[in-house]
Amino acid sequence: MDVALARPEVRGFYDKPTGAIQYVVTDPATKRCAIIDPILDFDEKSGATGTKSADVLLDFIGESGLELEWILDTHPHADHFSAAHYLKQKTGAPTAIGDRVVDVQKLWKVIYNWPDFPADGSQWDRLFTQGETFRIGTMPVKVLFSPGHTLASISYVIGDAAFVHDTLFMPDSGTARADFPGGSAARLWRSIQDILALPDATRVFVGHDYQAGGREPLWESTVALQKASNIHLVAARGEAEFVALREARDKTLPMPRLILHALQVNMNGGRLPEPEANGRRYLKFPLDGL
Known part of the structure; x- marks a missing residue:
């Protein structure tokens, strides 16, 4: 199947506590699917974890008669x-992420003071490189290296659909921050240009939505709509103006409330810390680390 002709079925699941969207992407010809950016529930006030959000995906896959090929x-x-x-x-489905996750691991193992942490990406079954292709059913998937928000960010281009995570938001919300450790507004700009070079009709699925102006959650636009009306891209006439705009805005933003909780789990492939002698798991916080 020609990647330009493939039109996957996309189901988004909005997570209100984090503003994040989980996706199930399906090849209609084979009913084979992939999950993109699944969420493990966590309440920082109680320390409680849960699988309700992820189980919704499994229920949808089962009820729809789909076969899961990738996580x-x-x-x-x-x-x-x-x-x-x-x-x-x-x-039993294989897990995957971009191969530059090793750069994130190397950075954060120092922040967490984990000298023995294996910063080699071995926590995933597959590490994708820039331009690499694979398949979901009969549909080709192309990997775009999209750094800026993080050192490791990638986008998945599946037929006429691009899953761009935290690069672009909906046009009324602009673009993603680039001030985390390893982030770069200039690299984010270049990643966005790669995405905007896709055909205008390409559907763009974002990683978060913060309901600008109090509207209902939205997560799908197009390349053409992003070019025409993304508030940050319209305001910035080039890379220098975008970097200035992005860096000025980032200075006003607090760190995400779960960043120190989440990175130690997510750079380990979504694994929670191992139980200690009393059977309980513990997170580690670097005070004044950021």
């Missing part, structure tokens, strides 16, 4: 835990 993450998230490891345990 895909776009990057190590800073605002929610990845359910990739949980879903692999439940289904």
Whole structure:
């Protein structure tokens, strides 16, 4: 099947506590599917974890008669835990992420003071490189390296659909921040240009929506709509103006409330810390680390 002609079926599942969207992407010809950016529930006030959000995906897949082929993450998230490891345990499907996740691991193992942490990407079954292709059913998937928000971010281009994680938001919300450790507004700009070079009709599925102006959650636009009306791209006439705009805005933003919780889980493929002698799991916080 020609990648330009493939039109996957896309179902988004909005997570209100984090503003994140989980996706199930299906090849209609074979009923084979992939999960993108699954969420493991976590309440920082009580320390409680849960699988309700991820189980919704499994229920949808089962009720729709689909076969899960891949569990895909776009990057190590800073605002929610990845359910990739949980879903692999439940289904046996392989997990994957971009190969530059090793750069994130090397950076954060120092922040967490984990000298023995294996920063080699071995926590996933597959590490994708820039331009690499694979398949969901008969549909080709192309990997775009999309750094800027993080060192490891990738986009998945599946037929006429691009899953762009935290690069672009909906046009009324602009673009993603680039001030996390390893982030770069200039690299984000170049990643966005790669996405905007896709055909205008390409459907763009974002990683988050914060309901601008109090509207209902939205997560699908097109390349043409992003070019015409994305508030940050319209305001910035080139890279220098975009970098200035993005960096000025980032200075006003607080760190995500779960960044120190989430990175130690997500750079480990969604695995929670191992239980200690008393059977309980513990997260580690670097005070004044950021």
